[in-house]
Every structure is written in C-alpha cells, then in structure tokens.
Amino acid sequence: MPHIGIKKNNMKTTPRFIAALALAGAFASTSLSAAESGPYIRLDNGVNSISGANLKLGPVSAYSVGASNSEKIKFKPGYVFGGAVGYRFSEAFAAEIELDRAQNSVDTIGGVGVQTVLDQSVKFKQTSLLASGVYNHKLSESVTLNLGAGAGAQFCSANIEEGSFTQTYGGVAYTVYGKRKSDAAFVAQLKTGVSIGLAKNVTFDAGYKLRFVSSSDIYELGLSSATINGSEKFAVDSRLNHVFSAGFTVSF
Secondary structure: HHHHHHHHHHHHHHHHHHHHHHHHHHHHHHHHHHHHOEEEEEEEEEEEEEEEEEEEEOOOOOOOOOOOEEEEEEEEEEEEEEEEEEEEEEOEEEEEEEEEEEEEEEEEEEEHHHHHHOOOOOOEEEEEEEEEEEEEEEEOOOOEEEEEEEEEEEEEEEEEEEEEEEEEEEOOOEEEEEEEOOEEEEEEEEEHHHHHHHHOOOOEEEEEEEEEEEEEEEEEEEOOOOOOOEEEEEEEEEEEEEEEEEEEEEOO
C-alpha cells in the first residue's frame, strides 16, 4: 500500500512539474523577445570632417573672392554631439530618428586663409535631423555589426558679421550691407559601426557616418545706390560630411 501511495504522489507531481517547466519556458521566451525588440535611446559625440566643398557666389561678381565665382573652401575638423531615439522591431532590424549638431571652423577660401579673405574667423554650424533604417548582425554574443541608411534635413548657418556702410565713389553714394542666412539643405547618409554589450540593456557604440549634403546659403551681400540695386548670395556648395562618433545606447 505505501508503494501504491508513492505512485499516486508521483502521478500528481509530474503534471505540476511539467506545467512549471512550461511556465518557466514561456517566461524565458518572453524575456528574450523583450530584449530583442522595443525602444532605445543613444547619446554620442565625436569628430566631424567636411570635404569637397566650394564657396559659391551668386550672379553678381563685384564681390567675388578672387577671379572666380566658385572657390574651394576648406574646413578644420570640428566636433559633433547628439543622439537618437529608435525602436528595435527584432534582433536584426530597427528604425531611428537622429539629431546632432556639428561645428567646424573655416580654414581657407580659394587657398587663402579665411582671416585674410573675410577679415574674421568663421564658424560653420550644422544641425542634422535624419530618419534611418538599421540592420544589425551579431558577430558574437556581445558584439554586433550595425549597417544603416537614412535621409533628412540639415540646418546650416555661419557667424559672419552683419552690418552696412556707405561709401561715395565718383560722386555716387553706395550702400553695402551684409546679412546672415540660415538655410535648410537635404542630407542623406550611409553608416556603419559596432555595438559592444556592457550590460543586459546597455551597449557601447562606435561608428562612422558618410553624409551627402546639398548646397546651403549662409550669407547675402548687397549693393545699392541711385542707379544700382543688387545682391549676391554666398553658399557652401554640396559637400560630404565624415562623422566619427562613440557613445552609449540604453534599451527599454
């Protein structure tokens, strides 16, 4: 009889044990899915470099920098800081909105130092807002390769001095004025990087972004007199931005 009693207890215990295992498995599966999908936020900063840019002037050539209406403009490496908010749909795919701000000092215009050409130092500022799609490929348990592409807008400006002055030449009074412009340009990007897991929901990220930016008006120079009234726009022509950044991502 005791032997039969033990059998009865085992028969009762076994279904409970299986149910407990099933519940634990379901919980583990849910936890894994939560880790693979959901929102995240990233903060990063780094270095921004600009290449392939020209300073383009409008139709009036009276104020051209040199003999041409287009002069090569070189920038010094500058800083960039910002971040992104995103949503991970699976372990492999995510979408995110990026916002960052970069600032670069102008080095030379047409091969001549900017201080000589414009009689002042010039800082070129870019604020970029992009939507990107990202593909994530696991290289190991803790290291992930990230590949992405996106597009958006970049808002550009420069700290060139504003003001006006009047000068008489040949008995005619001419008024010259300068006005800063803040312009929106189209920006598209390709990016790559790696993420290294530091904790369950925290990664360290390092990467590179190649950005193509369209032309941006930054300044307008005008001339007016009794017989002449015209203006000329200074634009930083289409260019490439090279962004090297590092930061941290927290998933929720």
